[in-house]
Amino acid sequence: MNEELKLQTVNEKIPINIDNDTILNINTKSVNKLTHGFHKYPGKYIPQIPNWAIKKYLNNNKTNTIIDPFCGSGTTLVEGLTEGNNVIGVDIDPLSVLISKVKTTHIDTEKFDIISKWIIKKIKDNSVKGQFTPRIETLNHWFTQEAIEKLSKIRFLINNIPDKFECDENIKNAFYICFSSIIRRVSNADNQSQKTYVSHTKIKKPTEVYSLFFNQLKHYQERFNDFAIETDRKFKSEIINTSSSEKISEILKNITIDLAITSPPYIKAIDYIYNQMAELFWIGDLFKMETQPKQNILKNQYIGNKQIKKIEYSDYNPYEKKTHLHELDIILEQIFTLDAKNGQKHAYITQKYFAEMENHFAEMKKLLKLKTHYIMVVGDSTVSDIYVETANIISRIAERNGFKLINKWGYKIKNRYMRFDRKGRGGIINIDWVLDFERMKK
Numbered sequence: 001m002n003e004e005l006k007l008q009t010v011n012e013k014i015p016i017n018i019d020n021d022t023i024l025n026i027n028t029k030s031v032n033k034l035t036h037g038f039h040k041y042p043g044k045y046i047p048q049i050p051n052w053a054i055k056k057y058l059n060n061n062k063t064n065t066i067i068d069p070f071c072g073s074g075t076t077l078v079e080g081l082t083e084g085n086n087v088i089g090v091d092i093d094p095l096s097v098l099i100s101k102v103k104t105t106h107i108d109t110e111k112f113d114i115i116s117k118w119i120i121k122k123i124k125d126n127s128v129k130g131q132f133t134p135r136i137e138t139l140n141h142w143f144t145q146e147a148i149e150k151l152s153k154i155r156f157l158i159n160n161i162p163d164k165f166e167c168d169e170n171i172k173n174a175f176y177i178c179f180s181s182i183i184r185r186v187s188n189a190d191n192q193s194q195k196t197y198v199s200h201t202k203i204k205k206p207t208e209v210y211s212l213f214f215n216q217l218k219h220y221q222e223r224f225n226d227f228a229i230e231t232d233r234k235f236k237s238e239i240i241n242t243s244s245s246e247k248i249s250e251i252l253k254n255i256t257i258d259l260a261i262t263s264p265p266y267i268k269a270i271d272y273i274y275n276q277m278a279e280l281f282w283i284g285d286l287f288k289m290e291t292q293p294k295q296n297i298l299k300n301q302y303i304g305n306k307q308i309k310k311i312e313y314s315d316y317n318p319y320e321k322k323t324h325l326h327e328l329d330i331i332l333e334q335i336f337t338l339d340a341k342n343g344q345k346h347a348y349i350t351q352k353y354f355a356e357m358e359n360h361f362a363e364m365k366k367l368l369k370l371k372t373h374y375i376m377v378v379g380d381s382t383v384s385d386i387y388v389e390t391a392n393i394i395s396r397i398a399e400r401n402g403f404k405l406i407n408k409w410g411y412k413i414k415n416r417y418m419r420f421d422r423k424g425r426g427g428i429i430n431i432d433w434v435l436d437f438e439r440m441k442k
């Protein structure tokens, strides 16, 4: 670690004022309160981060609007609502959008309870009269036959909730996400790693489907109630499934935003679709993503995506195509030259990542009014064994798009699942940087 960095340990709450270059060691137990723990999500951050930003910048008496342009599983949005704000989330990933919607929507919890009891009774009485089985050839690799049969029955019941319950779309979505939230644990795939894979050395005993689902229904019921107590219904949430590097300023042009908080994807680190493959087998049909070929079509729109076809990068040469950012050009040239095997591809992926982040800042410049703060959490990466100071490069890109970096501090990443596997070539990232930008005149 750089010698100029100062380490500070804090418990639960992050102090409002943090000196530049401080690294916080945040001890916290409460990361899963309210609806936060509904669903795992790759790259999820702790609610204390958006909560800190809200307390720091929105301590006025008016109703403010917060945006998270890479909202993932909606951590910012849940905190925004409970702190008394309207919230807008944007994400390219349809599953993340559904998770965020469920976590931020007030539902009729009595009805949720009645329908849950109906599902449980149907299963216990063994009176489910149909199945919903995904048509995936490799399903038996990912799930035991017992798990497949049980999951098929639950999904069939959710699809066929009788009209007499008057189940609206929000309640139905809550059941879908509750169902999705047990998939990884009941599958043969490793629970701990982000990537969906079946280990042949560490044989897993999948959790029994019904007991886990029944427990999860109870958990959702309780947490929906907590959320209803803590959050006033008058605050609105809107979640949009689109790319944040294109046209969002157009889509949201009539909305005044008071604060932006986000953690964008990292370079070449997380394949969001692959990581959620098991869940997508079972609910991907809701967004036309149930098979791998369909999933792969969407991948190219994800920032940081590493699955690039050769035809896309075969002409790329960083010595010829400059980014006009000296430190980035040097890094790209190093990756290109020093990695004989994958240098061209990795350099291309890296420049594409920053180009898309630049488009994103151009959009945010149009969207945010002067003096608005934009808090961005991002980690550095290692690409082809070369250290990429992502946070610093992003800061330079933001600066040439109308934002001024007014503070930078970091915190140690504790939960492995929340960030990265240390194995493999994806890069080791121990610290997340919190970049505090202010929208300036240019």
Ligand SMILES: C[S@@+](CC[C@H](N)C(=O)[O-])C[C@H]1O[C@@H](n2cnc3c(N)ncnc32)[C@H](O)[C@@H]1O
Pocket (backbone or CB within 6 Å): 041, 042, 043, 044, 045, 046, 069, 070, 071, 072, 073, 074, 075, 076, 090, 091, 092, 093, 096, 242, 243, 244, 245, 262, 263, 264, 265, 266, 272, 301, 302, 303, 304
């Ligand atoms: C680090 S995650 C955000 C996690 C979030 N803070 C949470 O706590 O759940 C980054 C998100 O960016 C999304 N993303 C990737 N490319 C995008 C794009 N072009 N436009 C919008 N979202 C994108 C991914 O789908 C992912 O959900």
